[in-house]
Amino acid sequence: MKLRKTGFAAGFLSIILAFIAGVPFSFSNETANSILNFSILIINNVEYFSWGYISNNVGYTSLGFNSIENLIAISIWLLFALPGLFGIMASSPKSIPEHSKKLFKLNVLFIFLILFIYTLNWILIIFTSSSSAFFGFGYYFLYIILVLNIISIKILKKS
């Protein structure tokens, strides 16, 4: 049994969204010309990520608050981190296909939930306030993760 590449890629991308704010690219003379930013939503120049937000180049997170204040923040962050963990676990060569399929389905459910939450947020902001709201690259990244998970399920069904 080989490593399930699409599932592993989906898991790896989810982990990136859960931990990383931006990745530099397009290097010249050892400095990056651009940064690939993984923000999900950008509202009034405040960038929202899975772990918190960045305002005026300072990061804030409510994950670090004392329990039970951080419960919602942790729940949302886990919706990003768990698909990463599950994706990598389900893609290992020795994993049982039936169990892997269940984990990939769970991942799809989690990603759908995240997309629903952020899309609803965006709709509410656009129609109820005068704030400007845009989707960041991370939002579209979620669709890539969703598609990769669905492909993994289809490959497992075929095999």
Place this chain on the structure above:
Amino acid sequence: MNKIGFCSGILSIIISFLQSIPLGIYFDSGISSYTSISLSMFSNNNVDFFIWGTIDQTTLVVQSWLEVNLISFFMLNLFMIITGIITIVGSTIERMSGKAIMSLNSLLILIVIIYISFFIPLNSIELIGITIDFMGLFTSLGNGYYILIINIILALVAIRSHPLETE
């Protein structure tokens, strides 16, 4: 390989060595992060207590348990490091000995939880050098303690789900 056991081992290693988990990592002349989640077990009088030692948030003095209290060093730091290492090794052994290591893992984590929850409030002056009672402890628990609880749940599941090689 016992994946849940492996995750439990990784969690043990993380809380044994790290002060915080970085979030919002970015790469600007090295690796930096915008923010982080503290892995403290509990805090009292502006002092954060970790598995590996303490940080005084007013003076920013960092001390390991080896300097503060030898019993706490053995019960917290050493136990967790041993737990982490043997669990990662044990998760790859698909025999009864691997399952025994998983059982030992949950036992050691349970001892650490009991030590923090009961022995520290009962003998706080001797063990950590400050006065803290049960109420003070349970109202100031940090993320590290909750990770420890998640860790023992994973360890218990890992005993049940440990794969055994069939000859």
